[in-house]
Amino acid sequence: MSFFREEFTARSAAVRVRFGAGIRKTVADEIDALDARRALILTTPQQAAMAEEFAALCGPRAVGRYTRAAMHTPVDVSEEATALARELQADVLIAVGGGSTTGLGKAIALRTDLPQIVVPTTYAGSEATGILGQTENGVKTTLTSAAVQPEVILYDAELVTSLPVAMTVTSALNAMAHAAEGLYARDRSPLSSLMAVEGLRAFRDSLPGVMAQPADVAGRGETLYGAWLCGTVLGQVGMALHHKLCHTLGGSFDLPHAECHAVILPHAIAFNAGAVPDLLAPVIELFGHGNAGLGLWHFAKAAGAPMALRDLGLAESDLDRAADLASANPYWNPRPVTREGIRALLQAAWAGRHPAI
Ligand code: NAD
Numbered sequence: 001m002s003f004f005r006e007e008f009t010a011r012s013a014a015v016r017v018r019f020g021a022g023i024r025k026t027v028a029d030e031i032d033a034l035d036a037r038r039a040l041i042l043t044t045p046q047q048a049a050m051a052e053e054f055a056a057l058c059g060p061r062a063v064g065r066y067t068r069a070a071m072h073t074p075v076d077v078s079e080e081a082t083a084l085a086r087e088l089q090a091d092v093l094i095a096v097g098g099g100s101t102t103g104l105g106k107a108i109a110l111r112t113d114l115p116q117i118v119v120p121t122t123y124a125g126s127e128a129t130g131i132l133g134q135t136e137n138g139v140k141t142t143l144t145s146a147a148v149q150p151e152v153i154l155y156d157a158e159l160v161t162s163l164p165v166a167m168t169v170t171s172a173l174n175a176m177a178h179a180a181e182g183l184y185a186r187d188r189s190p191l192s193s194l195m196a197v198e199g200l201r202a203f204r205d206s207l208p209g210v211m212a213q214p215a216d217v218a219g220r221g222e223t224l225y226g227a228w229l230c231g232t233v234l235g236q237v238g239m240a241l242h243h244k245l246c247h248t249l250g251g252s253f254d255l256p257h258a259e260c261h262a263v264i265l266p267h268a269i270a271f272n273a274g275a276v277p278d279l280l281a282p283v284i285e286l287f288g289h290g291n292a293g294l295g296l297w298h299f300a301k302a303a304g305a306p307m308a309l310r311d312l313g314l315a316e317s318d319l320d321r322a323a324d325l326a327s328a329n330p331y332w333n334p335r336p337v338t339r340e341g342i343r344a345l346l347q348a349a350w351a352g353r354h355p356a357i
Pocket residue numbers: 044045046047070071072073097098099100101103121122123124125126127129130131132133159160161162163164171234257258
């Protein structure tokens with residue numbers, strides 16, 4: 001199929017992307033290339049050992065470590081880390097980890113304008129976007145700004161081999177959701193659509209092998225390639241129903257981020273499939289079953305993904321409020337969003353049923 005459009009606006013961020021098993025070992029060169037001298041290394045507490053490894057790789061350029069990155073980028077954590085960056089006179093941030101650590105780097109960059117080198121260890125894709133979600137007093141808000149777009153990404157498949165299989169699957173589906181929604185974005189370009197299809201293909205072809213052999217660096221490399229493409233799509237075009245629903249469920253019911261994406265994706269895509277059959281045709285080509293949502297549902301099920309919101313801790317009695325919240329503020333979606341439509345979608349997703357088609 002052709003992705004040509006008679007009119008479009010395409011925008012790409014100026015990001016330097018380096019890819020390869022062991023590429024993290026070039027981090028000192030990347031710091032020098034940015035003309036920086038004082039690196040602050042960021043990780044979660046769970047990945048603190050990674051901060052040690054990076055400190056060794058950076059040598060005298062490493063002036064500090066902050067290992068308290070947390071899910072949903074709490075503002076108090078960002079303020080504390082920013083104060084440390086200022087105190088150390090850091091002139092570059094090295095974020096090593098998943099979306100939570102990348103989010104912390106972005107939050108510090110927003111406050112200091114420091115350049116960021118991101119070394120992703122999940123498939124979430126935040127490293128490829130100028131989007132930052134932050135949480136304060138239990139409320140998550142999202143902003144988009146060139147100030148938070150990372151300057152350098154080092155994709156090193158060796159660092160993803162430690163990602164547990166269950167997280168591998170949910171993180172992959174999180175990434176695939178960016179691509180699937182990117183296919184019908186109003187502001188899509190031929191380039192974003194090409195990346196979306198190739199990103200979905202990369203996950204389709206490499207995820208089963210990675211689950212069977214999590215330490216296979218070549219397979220991990222292809223999943224990371226998919227993550228880069230899908231994350232880049234997220235950074236270039238606007239999202240719709242799927243991301244809105246996940247934001248609501250994560251923010252208001254504290255459901256885990258990647259798992260929530262994994263459960264909702266087939267249902268949100270099935271909801272929209274009839275409105276944009278041509279735009280979602282590549283998903284049917286890739287995943288079969290005659291319907292884009294159903295194809296993704298079977299792919300997720302075969303991968304052992306969580307299939308039901310009830311398994312993530314959502315009570316059935318929460319579904320009415322979730323439907324109210326998700327349909328309260330109007331937003332663009334290829335198929336008009338009604339409260340009844342969302343309520344039915346949520347019921348099927350809660351029970352783990354096939355998406356309605
Ligand atoms: P995460 O960063 O929260 O990581 C989850 C846990 O897994 C952490 O304890 C982490 O240390 C650990 N971990 C990460 N990589 C590992 C590895 N290779 N081996 C072993 N353990 C590893 O999870 P995530 O799903 O990557 O990120 C979720 C967050 O990212 C959410 O807050 C979400 O909103 C945000 N996000 C933002 C964007 C954006 O563009 N702004 C895009 C996607 C996700």
